[in-house]
Amino acid sequence: MADKLRNSTRRLNYYLRIWLVMNKNAFMMVLAQKKVLVIFLTGKIIRFAFYIAFLFFLVKGAGSLAGYNSTQAIFFFLSFLIIDTTSQFLFREVYRFRSYVVNGDFDLILAKPVSPLFRVLLGGADVIDLITLPPLFFATIYVGGLLSPSLAEVCIYLLLLVSGFLITTAFHIIVISFGIITLEVDHTIMIYRDLSSMGRFPIDIYKEPLKSILTYFIPVALMMSFPAKGLMGLVGPLGIIISVGISVAALIISLRFWEYALKQYTSASS
Amino acid sequence: MNKYLQVFKISFQQEFAYRISFIMWRVRNILQIFVVFFLWDTIFYFQGRELFGYDREKILTYVFGLIFVKAFVLSSRAQDVSGEISRGEIINHLLKPISYFKYWLTRDLSSKVLNLVFAAGEFSFLYIILKPPFYFQSNPLYIVVFLVSICAAILTYFLLLFIVDSIPFWAPEMGWGGHFLVTVILVEFLSGSLFPLDILPITIQNVLNFTPFPYLIFFPLQVYLGKITGILLFKGLVISFAWILVMWYLMKRIWEKGLKAYQAYGR
Numbered sequence: 001m002a003d004k005l006r007n008s009t010r011r012l013n014y015y016l017r018i019w020l021v022m023n024k025n026a027f028m029m030v031l032a033q034k035k036v037l038v039i040f041l042t043g044k045i046i047r048f049a050f051y052i053a054f055l056f057f058l059v060k061g062a063g064s065l066a067g068y069n070s071t072q073a074i075f076f077f078l079s080f081l082i083i084d085t086t087s088q089f090l091f092r093e094v095y096r097f098r099s100y101v102v103n104g105d106f107d108l109i110l111a112k113p114v115s116p117l118f119r120v121l122l123g124g125a126d127v128i129d130l131i132t133l134p135p136l137f138f139a140t141i142y143v144g145g146l147l148s149p150s151l152a153e154v155c156i157y158l159l160l161l162v163s164g165f166l167i168t169t170a171f172h173i174i175v176i177s178f179g180i181i182t183l184e185v186d187h188t189i190m191i192y193r194d195l196s197s198m199g200r201f202p203i204d205i206y207k208e209p210l211k212s213i214l215t216y217f218i219p220v221a222l223m224m225s226f227p228a229k230g231l232m233g234l235v236g237p238l239g240i241i242i243s244v245g246i247s248v249a250a251l252i253i254s255l256r257f258w259e260y261a262l263k264q265y266t267s268a269s270s
Numbered sequence: 271m272n273k274y275l276q277v278f279k280i281s282f283q284q285e286f287a288y289r290i291s292f293i294m295w296r297v298r299n300i301l302q303i304f305v306v307f308f309l310w311d312t313i314f315y316f317q318g319r320e321l322f323g324y325d326r327e328k329i330l331t332y333v334f335g336l337i338f339v340k341a342f343v344l345s346s347r348a349q350d351v352s353g354e355i356s357r358g359e360i361i362n363h364l365l366k367p368i369s370y371f372k373y374w375l376t377r378d379l380s381s382k383v384l385n386l387v388f389a390a391g392e393f394s395f396l397y398i399i400l401k402p403p404f405y406f407q408s409n410p411l412y413i414v415v416f417l418v419s420i421c422a423a424i425l426t427y428f429l430l431l432f433i434v435d436s437i438p439f440w441a442p443e444m445g446w447g448g449h450f451l452v453t454v455i456l457v458e459f460l461s462g463s464l465f466p467l468d469i470l471p472i473t474i475q476n477v478l479n480f481t482p483f484p485y486l487i488f489f490p491l492q493v494y495l496g497k498i499t500g501i502l503l504f505k506g507l508v509i510s511f512a513w514i515l516v517m518w519y520l521m522k523r524i525w526e527k528g529l530k531a532y533q534a535y536g537r
Contacts, residue, residue, distance in 0.1 A: 039447035187294030194301040205312040
């Protein structure tokens with residue numbers, strides 16, 4: 001038992017070291033082009049400010065959005081951003097995956113003594129998103145504080161955030177698996193982003209059957225809306241169990257699909 | 271003229287070379303319309319509610335109008351120009367007996383025709399499943415001015431793209447960055463393609479009205495809905511055409527300077 005634990009810790013350290021090296025390189029590549037970094041950072045900040053202003057003026061004028069006031073609506077948006085930006089920060093390499101398969105470079109990844117999934121999923125973190133994450137966390141904590149949640153509600157919020165993050169991880173694994181089979185990644189990932197952006201607003205704005213589809217079939221609601229609802233005390237024990245259950249199931253299915261896709265890889269481009 | 275007709279035909283056929291890519295892009299448009307539709311449908315859920323100067327019929331017409339106006343105005347091939355500059359490929363075109371500007375304008379129009387055909391299909395599909403109330407403009411004057419403002423918007427967007435495309439003349443690595451800032455961020459928010467601009471405070475609206483962005487999407491749709499009349503309609507058209515002249519002049523100057531500074535990296 002102790003040996004197993006020691007081995008796991010050693011393996012975890014091994015992957016952590018690789019992650020640090022890979023992402024140090026990725027950061028240095030971006031930091032070498034400071035003007036580009038400034039432009040993208042400015043763009044992201046402007047977009048964030050525009051969305052917050054839009055939501056504020058919209059809910060101020062309308063009185064409420066699907067029963068939520070402006071603070072709550074902004075909190076939904078911030079929670080969406082936490083999941084979205086964190087996943088973009090960690091999984092940016094997915095956007096480059098197609099070229100690995102098309103150029104045959106994926107063979108080189110498969111030949112290395114590292115999990116290929118780890119390499120293509122986490123191999124190129126985005127420094128621009130890393131810069132935007134701390135202010136985003138502070139904004140979320142500040143706006144969340146205005147909703148006066150209890151300690152239990154904060155814990156539920158964090159649990160549902162983790163659950164949402166597992167679902168977004170599963171989506172990214174499915175996208176790269178599709179990439180191996182169909183060579184199509186760029187549009188698939190953008191469609192995922194369009195689908196996930198439906199969670200930018202409370203899921204209650206959608207009518208049935210779309211609302212159920214977005215909750216259980218393409219679990220955008222569980223990923224983006226449930227955490228914020230959890231903080232507002234609007235998710236019961238059954239909702240928490242469903243959310244965690246679906247996120248774990250999604251991750252298992254995506255890993256199986258990845259294994260299947262790997263078996264379909266023909267190395268035709270190399 | 272015939273050579274541009276050939277460019278139009280080839281460009282039209284080229285769009286079909288990447289069919290999945292094109293279809294995926296249109297699917298993305300439908301998803302984006304879904305979000306905007308349900309957002310406004312929720313806000314105008316109660317019958318008879320009037321907000322920001324809209325009733326349910328007019329706001330949902332605005333949302334559905336976005337499908338057509340975006341297909342007309344924002345579908346464009348000219349955004350590929352910056353890539354041609356940064357890769358040095360523009361040299362091939364400059365040596366040919368064809369106007370580079372007209373070449374891309376023709377390719378843009380070809381793309382718009384194709385997108386319009388698909389937009390009509392998407393409109394019908396969404397209309398059948400969402401069954402929104404729709405406002406039909408019956409005044410021929412507004413319909414004519416709406417079409418004129420669409421033409422002005424197409425030219426404005428094309429000139430805007432050509433100005434942004436010129437960045438790689440001086441900084442080849444910044445082509446996509448410039449597009450991200452202008453077409454993805456500023457145009458998306460300030461043109462009215464995400465929300466009608468009249469939800470913003472009047473001071474902000476007044477400032478925005480002197481920029482070219484509202485004349486891309488918001489102004490044409492306001493004209494169609496009959497929300498802009500009389501002197502304001504005239505003023506909007508004047509500003510819109512003034513921007514075309516200003517941007518035409520700027521584009522020419524920038525490209526003259528850009529071509530002189532250009533070192534054709536990659537060739």
